[in-house]
Amino acid sequence: MTQRDPACRAIEPLISGALDNELTQQQRQQLHLHLGSCEACANLYRELAEQRGAVKLGMLPPESDAETPSVRLWNRFGFGLLVLGLIPLVLYAIYQFSQDATIPWWIKLTTAATILGLLLLFINVLRQRLKAAKTDPYKKVKL
Numbered sequence: 001m002t003q004r005d006p007a008c009r010a011i012e013p014l015i016s017g018a019l020d021n022e023l024t025q026q027q028r029q030q031l032h033l034h035l036g037s038c039e040a041c042a043n044l045y046r047e048l049a050e051q052r053g054a055v056k057l058g059m060l061p062p063e064s065d066a067e068t069p070s071v072r073l074w075n076r077f078g079f080g081l082l083v084l085g086l087i088p089l090v091l092y093a094i095y096q097f098s099q100d101a102t103i104p105w106w107i108k109l110t111t112a113a114t115i116l117g118l119l120l121l122f123i124n125v126l127r128q129r130l131k132a133a134k135t136d137p138y139k140k141v142k143l
Contacts, residue, residue: 007034007038008034008038008040008041011030011031011034011035011038011041012044014027014030014031014034015031015041015044015045015048016048018031018045019045019048019049019052097111
């Protein structure tokens with residue numbers, strides 16, 4: 001089916017209508033005559049019919065490599081190592097920052113308040129997301 005062929009463009013709505021059983025007898029005959037003479041439109045009809053059948057049967061798409069249990073395990077392991085490595089560094093930076101006498105007390109206080117506020121916001125958002133994930137009706141839907 002080429003974009004320049006007006007006959008093919010006129011048949012496109014009939015292909016969708018045929019798959020949904022919405023055509024009259026005359027439209028159905030017109031479609032089958034065109035499909036017999038146009039290989040591109042016949043291929044389009046077959047592809048759409050296969051997709052419609054797969055959707056009707058509820059066939060799931062193949063699982064991608066990023067969703068396999070072993071990949072998820074390694075992702076969690078790597079994230080855990082990252083967190084375990086960052087915690088001592090952050091604690092050391094906090095200690096050094098708090099012990100530095102050249103930094104005024106009000107900068108230390110505002111920095112601590114900002115970090116504490118961001119941490120509380122992160123914890124609140126994380127708590128809400130975990131709570132919503134338990135009752136998410138779309139968690140089994142794969143896109």
